[in-house]
Amino acid sequence: MFAAYTGGVLLISISDIWEARRKITENVWRTRLVFSRSLSEKMGTMVYLKPENLQKTGSFKVRGAMNKILSIPEKERHRGVVAFSSGNHAQGVAFSAKLAGVSATIVMPEWAAKNKMAATRSYGARVVQYGKNSVEMESKARAIMESDNRLFVHPFDDEDIIAGQGTIGLEILEDLPDVDTIFIPIGGGGLISGISLAVKSIYPKIRIVGVQPSNSCSMLVSRKAGKINEIESCDTIADGLTAKRPGENTFSLCEKYVDDIITVNDDEIVETMCLLLERTKQLAEPSGVVGLAGIMSGRIGLGKKNVAVISGGNCNFSVLAECIMKREK
Template sequence: MEITLKDIQEAKSSLRNAVYKTSLVHNTTFSEMAKSSVYLKMENLQKTGSFKLRGAFNKISRLPEKDRKNGVIASSAGNHAQGVAMAATSYGIKSTIVMPKHAPLSKIAATKSYGAEVILYGDVYDEAYEKAKEIQKQTGAVFVHPFNDPEVIAGQGTIGLEILEDLPDTDIIVVPVGGGGLISGVAIAAKSIKPSIKIIGVQAKNMPSMAESISQGHIATIEGMPTIADGIAVKTPGELTFNIIRHYVDDIITVDEDEIANAILLLMERAKVIAEGSGAVSVAAILNRLEYIENKKVVALISGGNIDVNMLSRIIDKGLAKSGRRILIDTLIPDKPGTLGILLNRVAETGANVLSVTHNRSTRDIPIGYAKVELELETADEEHAEEIKKLLLLNDYNFLLL
């Protein structure tokens, strides 16, 4: 089914009072790192914290009155769920959302708060989808597909209109890809207005279903592995989106889990932006995979900001450790008064901040007359961590860096 620029423009009119026109913000740090002009399209600041409201609202706003009586049903890892719930509630329509059992707790709670009945089923989106279709047959509710629906795609495409309104000379738009609804809409809108623009899709390396499908020339189901970009963890792309992407999208690349986590951390530190894993893959791609974007105007679509706080904490801890800004040192010292103080003073001389100290003399692996000390240190960078290691070696400490 063909989706046109006119469909997207009509969707924009329908959404005028329902969604925000989110900001397009230039980021100096990422621009310097990528040697290009990088702009962030801030859909993480959209109502419900994600672009998904656009497509869901456009779909539900167009339902005939006779189709509303049995309500709507959807399957989602979280963001589409919230969009459908908010849109349905605004029209007084009952909504039921089937979410994977391991969906982030914050997304489950938010979906319920928007008025939906939430059913947890399956380990990934595709299993939740099958359950939702089963319930739909029983209830007669209208199924609101998260990506393989022309009205949903048209709603997402309004982002492409906004980008080119704010930055008409955009050269490249980098877009997260799961099932493909977002990039399909953005690509149709952008290419219809400016055919020379490049549209680059990004998937998690752990779940590259669309990338593999395009590579193989047919829709492929990929079992994949868990990813922190749960919002784009889709095993099987949609037929409609697959065909649109083949026609409109210039390339689809993948990024790994460390690159995604680092992008989340950099967005927090350098842009003061909270992005979920699926929202950060566009920045991960720009910083690690797109060498040919130098001296271009590049838009990174930050598709959502609904990250679980516990996951965010783990990402921060891992990122600090990987960059050498938080280290754990395990060493033995003589079990005598003053030796712990000497060790701490030597560490303090380097400017490191001691976050915690564990002192133990009782376990079997500790020789009599010694105590085991574990230090958690806050450091400036890898060079600072190396300085601490050299100082300990110089003073004859035997230690392990954990």
């Protein structure tokens, strides 16, 4: 059982998600659900994939970033933006900013993957490497915001970001209106907040299940406590899901709309990543397969029709090789 949470003010609604869709539709892909016969046979029920690993910049993050950047008034865009990210939000912000003619500075961790830094720079952003975790990166990004008078683009705890991610929920319902359960990775909670708000506002009975790495589960810890908690460390191969604490907005939305949160360990994430590549020929990064790993774990009951959001595909070759070697042992 989760403890009751009484804080938080929800300032976002389904109308914001429809407006986000209007804004971003010309600049992001409309990814289609893919039915996986092999995964369905393995689980004894129908499994569909929402392939945001095939999205522009390689992840869902571009949806929220695009909505945020395009929501900046023209008279403010000269200030530029600053963000912090381990990689996918960085690329989403950099890509969106370039499209809108806005300068971008991105704070990335000391351990950031080289391919994600290179991609971020290729979109014209300035990359500042700083910090070992999300708390340290955010502190640096806010310092740059103050010193350079830039606009801050939070990776998950922002209404425009959440609304942009929520457009995925609208697309799922268009492709599969009778879906029973949707499995969604959770880091800081922006993705699941947007999708769950969109889905539950239209079809309240659809079950929303969040999935976190067992060694990086600040949303689950916070939800059990009934208040936002910061965890000591985020030690997981799923580097895109390493938020030490959830946001005020995302925590409130998860409390209202998310039915269950489960965890998977790194071995399960690696196995699922390799299984996805082997059976469906889709390459996703470790963070991107965590929702599917939740389905494959058998840790929670499945519906007749289940959707796993494959949230990102920015996997470098060294991580892929490491995962394959782990699986083969």
